Amino acid sequence: MPLSQNWGLTENGFIAPSYEEVLDSVEDDFISKFGTDIVLTSNSNFGILARLIAWRETLMIQELQKNYYSAFISTAIDTSLDRVGSNIGVGRKVEHPASAIIEVTTDGEYLIEAGETFETEDGYVFELERDITTTQQPDGSWKGTGWVESDEPGAMYNVEANKITLESNPDDNVLSVTNPEPANGGQDYEDDETYRARLLEENEAKPGPTAWGMKSALIELPGVRDVNPVENDKADADRWGNPPYSVHIYVLGGNDNDIANVIVNHMAAGITLVGSKAMDVQDATGNKRTVHFDHAIDKPIYVKVKVNVNENWNDDEGADDIKTAVADYINHLIIGKTLFLTRLYPLVYGVNGIDEATIMIGTHQGTLGGNDIVNDINEAVGCDTNNIEVDINGV
Template sequence: MLDRNGFKRKRYSDLIDDMVLKAKELFGEDVNINEKSFLGILIRLFAWFLAIIWEVAEKVYNSSYMHKAEGIQLDRKAWEFGIARLQEAHAQGNIEIHGTPGFVVEEGTLFETSSGVLFELTENVTLDESGVGTGLIVCTEPGTKGNVTVNSITIVSNPNENITSVTNPEQTEGGRARETDAEFLERYQQTLSGLGSSTTDSIRAELLKLNGVRAAVVIENTKSIPDEAGRPPKSISAYVLGGDANEIAKVIFQKKAAGIEAYGTEQVQVYDMAGYPRSIGFSRATEVPIAVQLTIQKNDSFPIDGVKQVKAEIIKYIGGTDEDGTSYTGLNMGETVVFSKLINRVYQIEGIEDVELLVGLQGQELGTSNVTMDITEVAQISHTDIEVQVV
């Protein structure tokens, strides 16, 4: 029912109880309403279908509220505030091709990693006099699996005698899975403070709406002198994890107050409505390398590839790239690497009796304490920085 306290759905058992009471009221207390009687079967049949209707009514009611809406209903509520769910995206990057000078590598040529992640060339590439050319490639499948490490794309899917070798000199980026309801709702809540303008919260909120931006923080220096981090007086500094530089700069320019400097290590030129160029600065989040050492006591149910699975669980939690070249988002800016959560991740793998784990900054002494991050830092780890000993 719907009253001042909200909507409360009647369930199958509630409907049976109500209909049994009504049957006794109409036909007497001794009416036969057991499960095998005609009236009992009829009551349960109607209750089953009515329960479905009550469930639909509850979903209709909940779809009016962001924290209870699901799926497309959540999308439509967020649209009212100008926020759209981040869709799945294909990773992209550059490929360096070596081969016969003057040979034209046609658009659509496929390259792949040793684990079978396919990339397609998006333009014709003519090899120069040295037999070298570069071109843009896009992963054929969306998702994080396309975010592969440097020099991992080394195979020409359809071998050609005019192509001797290929590689990716930089990591491919931009691949992501479709934003889940939980992730979308969290980002929506973070943007609630961004309905105004010219505030650090509103700038951050707009940055979080951009495709590919995992996290952002905006720091202002309101003093008349540079602050301890070297930020100029009367300036703002945006620290962003992921996203396109041009889109980030446009958002900062549109949201910041007039006369306030947008300071950062990256400078991007944008144009105002009058066509005048404006230099907008922002900084990328500092990626802090983490190292982990484990000693695992296993039993007979420990899988053959258990060590690989253990490393994958740790990378999924912290963030980074696994042995197959797949990248995971992991922790956001400023989030602490929690020791107990790492232990819990390891125990997700079957066949582990006991674990001794050490964690810390790469190149420093490891321990059993949490690893804290500055608000402009984000923890990252590679499979090569996870040492696992199984006994």
């Protein structure tokens, strides 16, 4: 019988027939043109031609269907999703290096030239952007501060405070180095799933002067994982520790200057911002404004997973699959969200070959347990796969 006309763009969306339906239609057309006595088996001439035509038509229809779905946030992929995002002014986050302030202590006055590299014990390398000249402090020591940037992009370079402690090329005149505050701004390339979720959220709360519009604008910055604008819209003094009629913006990750500039360009007139960070930036009129905010506390999570496995366990990839699944879930939790231990079990059991599992979590490697991790309005959890231990047949 002929192919149903109820395909293509309909009131229910784009309907695509299956290959079998297209083939049936082509074979019916052959029979109507050449008679009922033709042979349409897969190894006959007519059969081969029918299948070739049906396959080409199916591919064409599938491309038309992809073109239709590429116009929507929920179904677009790859560059089509980028184009949909550009239509609402929200671009995909690309890879970006992390930066940090380092403090260097030297043996007397000393010049450290730009280009010198420093690193963490894990081997994450940062390059000095400008010269540092140490000066004498009231306690008699010689110190200087400088700006470093990771030699490669990626969120992994957003290291905690006091982790950049090594000079790549040791110098006897340099007594110590450290980063008093965490490195920030490091960004991985944003995959389709993450980008799509952000587009859906920002399409509801577009960048603007409202608290949640401010969140929408800030979350576009490289390295920013989440934003929590806490509004005290009451006359109650010190509600959540904030004065009456104020907004306290907590930002997880990101560069201080970038954050301050976004806030000053989107804040409403008369709004009272509070926070321990005070950044002086120019607004659109060229006037200097002082912007207050705080970084959310990023609580590192350590995980130990003990599993008993069976013959379906993959010795090469099983442990890494567990680590990736657990870390991805934890890193997608927003500010203030509780990390429930029970939510991790389906992720672990979702890996093939596991008969039994026991999971322990904690904010310190030496104090793991079975309790949930509860977060305040200014706290969030994060997890590096290096902080996850998988013990095979350890249950």
